[in-house]
Amino acid sequence: MPILSAPAWPPPTTRAKFRLIAGLLILLATGWPAACSKQSDAIVSIALHPTNADILYVATNESVYKTRDGGASWDRMATDLSSYRVLSLALDPAHPASVYAGTMGDAVYKSPDGGQRWIAHNAGLKEHVSVVNRFVFDTRDTETVYAATTVGVFRSTDGGRLWDERMAGMKEVHIVFTLTMDPTRPNIFYAGTSGGAYRSLDGTSSWQKVNNGLIPPEILDASLSLGVSTIAIDPKTPDTVYAGTNNGLFMSTDRADAWTRIGQSLTDQYISSLVIDPGNPSVLYAGGRSGIHKSLDRGRTWQAMNEGLETLNVRTIVMSPQDSQTLYLGTNGSGLYRSRDGARSWTRVHIADKTASPPAGA
Numbered sequence: 001m002p003i004l005s006a007p008a009w010p011p012p013t014t015r016a017k018f019r020l021i022a023g024l025l026i027l028l029a030t031g032w033p034a035a036c037s038k039q040s041d042a043i044v045s046i047a048l049h050p051t052n053a054d055i056l057y058v059a060t061n062e063s064v065y066k067t068r069d070g071g072a073s074w075d076r077m078a079t080d081l082s083s084y085r086v087l088s089l090a091l092d093p094a095h096p097a098s099v100y101a102g103t104m105g106d107a108v109y110k111s112p113d114g115g116q117r118w119i120a121h122n123a124g125l126k127e128h129v130s131v132v133n134r135f136v137f138d139t140r141d142t143e144t145v146y147a148a149t150t151v152g153v154f155r156s157t158d159g160g161r162l163w164d165e166r167m168a169g170m171k172e173v174h175i176v177f178t179l180t181m182d183p184t185r186p187n188i189f190y191a192g193t194s195g196g197a198y199r200s201l202d203g204t205s206s207w208q209k210v211n212n213g214l215i216p217p218e219i220l221d222a223s224l225s226l227g228v229s230t231i232a233i234d235p236k237t238p239d240t241v242y243a244g245t246n247n248g249l250f251m252s253t254d255r256a257d258a259w260t261r262i263g264q265s266l267t268d269q270y271i272s273s274l275v276i277d278p279g280n281p282s283v284l285y286a287g288g289r290s291g292i293h294k295s296l297d298r299g300r301t302w303q304a305m306n307e308g309l310e311t312l313n314v315r316t317i318v319m320s321p322q323d324s325q326t327l328y329l330g331t332n333g334s335g336l337y338r339s340r341d342g343a344r345s346w347t348r349v350h351i352a353d354k355t356a357s358p359p360a361g362a
Helices: 012-030 217-222
Strands: 043-048 056-060 064-067 086-091 099-103 108-111 132-137 145-149 152-156 176-181 189-193 196-200 228-233 241-245 248-252 260-262 271-276 284-288 291-295 314-319 327-331 336-339 347-349
Touching (some): 152 176, 248 271
Parallel strands (some): 043 086
Antiparallel strands (some): 132 145, 176 189, 271 284
């Protein structure tokens, strides 16, 4: 697949300003840490091992941590990981010792050994790509990985060694906050951006804007930071897609051709994270500035599920691949939480500030 030509870019000083602005927009869109007593109180990203429930990684404002015993003890990742803040973590589903880290200022790093060593993997990423918000693995071959960045979507077919730009059809250069692959039709992708939603039907070779009913143009014109922050696909009826935005929750039943607003009963209409129970897609979890809410009817009605949370500023929610009743929640203010009962109650998981390097492997 040929590398698509990049748009013309301004001088380096202007690009540096763009990075700063983009970083500020990322903070606005994903939640500014509120009243944190220390840096590690903000949990930026959570990555769970696909088969071992005791292993998970978390990124805080200061570092990346790993536990091998379900959170009883933690190791701080090796210092050769970027000094820049890590925004996203992802484990290769087929080779979970391979860990990807997307940074806020230094693009992509990868560890081949469960976090013991980290290597920059930025070949092919243009000089202006510095912030990486999310990774997505091709379900057919996990050596093919996609990255959502401040300037669009990029793809690697060799485990991150070389990247190529995948932006045809994205007429404006948007910050891509989130990227999701259809679980049953891996050529279909959805991208949530500061300019709304995009869809690709050909494996990211081309994109089409799909904002019908989603975000009014006047809202987008008012602020670049308003857009689609999270997208979730129903695994059993994948034409059904959900989009969480800075202005509410939306649902489409026709692969994003048209959107309908749902979840008006949510306390706050800012949606930072959205998770669907793969075994029962009627069950959804939504996180935002008013905590976590749960729906049992595909998003039509919601109930707050905040028992045990010390702050309601939720940044990210992750569901255990082994048990859909076990969820992890990252907050902007009081750290990491775990629920073992489908979000009915939450317990804080304390992260010790260790400096020792973790053992090899995962």
